[in-house]
Amino acid sequence: MAQWDDLRVFLAVARAESLSRAAPGLRMDAATVGRRIARLERDLGAALFVKSPQGYALTDLGERMRDRAAEAEASLSLALDEARGAGAGDQAGMSGQIRIGAPDGVSNYLLPQVCAAIGADNPGLEIQILALPRVVNLSKREADLAITVSRPQAGRLTVKKISDYHLHLAAPRDAEIRTLDDLQHRRIVGYIPDMIFDKELDYLDELGAQSVQLASNSVSVQAMALRHGAGVGIVHDFALPFAPELKRVLTDSISLTRSLYLVRHTSDRSSERLTRFADRLSQGLRAEIARLEALVA
Structure with a gap:
């Protein structure tokens, strides 16, 4: 039977669509990741990926499994958030890893200084900035939250204007x-x-x-x-x-x-940690936009 660690490896490859791209985040080499995927497929008796020189594409079963595994991952993250909050108190700093997806203009000119300030106040927090020339796919859990320049019209998402x-x-x-x-x-x-x-x-x-x-x-x-x-x-x-x-x-x-919008997956709205981070991020972005624009007004 597949264990959570197997699903963690599967999710990483599903998101990266490549063994070599998934390996660093898993702290494994690509060959080990490949063996783990092969073992998982063997245990399940079914193929989860179609392998090609271009990478690893999900089969129909793989897509269904990715969605269910992502839901399980989100539930586990929420449970850990609640445990951290209960153990540390309301005033405790944020910890763990949070990934933000954003257009490269925001990623280059706004997020570094805003995230640096948040990180300075929360030394246990690991912040990752995913700069992409496309819309970040939260349903595939490419990031925990996204910043966009249009309000998304589809998906199980919560959207707030920044x-x-x-x-x-x-x-x-x-x-x-x-x-x-x-x-x-x-x-x-x-x-x-x-x-x-x-x-x-x-x-x-x-x-x-x-x-x-x-x-x-x-x-x-x-x-x-x-x-x-x-x-x-x-x-x-x-x-x-x-x-x-x-x-x-x-x-x-x-x-x-x-306009800039902050987008989160609906299933994450009960995460106190992500909500606190999202609020601090939005405040920081508003202040930094106002500060920088005032310099050229």
């Missing part, structure tokens, strides 16, 4: 851009069009541009390209203090407002 934030057109400080016509002969830096994973990240219409001459799926790469004089592009106001070579231009003509 804050609005602002974006403007930015260019090198020596650029002479006074009217929209001045953009006609400027290279546009932005997202790779077919890799925009959220409609709120599609800024081309705001610029009246038809194409992007230098593109990346990473907003941080875009900002670095602008810092090296690659052209003009939309930049988060909260990122500009980290890019002193850039300035906002045409602020009266091009000004965008977007």
